Amino acid sequence: MDLLDWHRGSLSTRRLAVLVKHLPRDSAVNRDLHGEIVEWDANTHLLAGITDHLAVANWITITMNSDEEAEPLPYPEPVQRPGMADSKAEAPEEVQEQATELPSPGELSRFFG
Incomplete structure (x- = not known):
């Protein structure tokens, strides 16, 4: 043409x-x-979302099973997407607060009781 x-x-x-x-x-x-x-088509966006969710799930698992004296792991960064700012990912506020407050052994035994 x-x-x-x-x-x-x-x-x-x-x-x-x-x-x-x-x-x-x-x-x-x-x-x-x-x-x-x-x-980026729909499949690529879905794969990026799955990767982000899997990274957060791994972060939660490692954080829950780590020693009390262990240094807290940084919150995982999301996969960079087109049009997304280059800012670092930050954990949600409630996650940041919980990461510094560890439950006592008594609280854990009541929870898992």
Whole structure:
């Protein structure tokens, strides 16, 4: 397809708009308009979410089973996504508070009682 056909009159504006609208998601036009976000499809976003959840689950497991005197592990950073700021991930406030307050042996025995 020659885009000069639009200037020559043999390609209608409507047809040109339809062609541009339905370009592949990884086309140069879409990459120029939307950036690197076009390279991430739904499956890639789902895999990143699964990876983030698995990292948090591992962090919780290790934190719960570590020794009381052990240094607390840093909260896991999420997978970098397109358009996401480069800021470090921080644990939710309630997790940060709980990480410093360890339960007493009596509280643990009542809980697991």
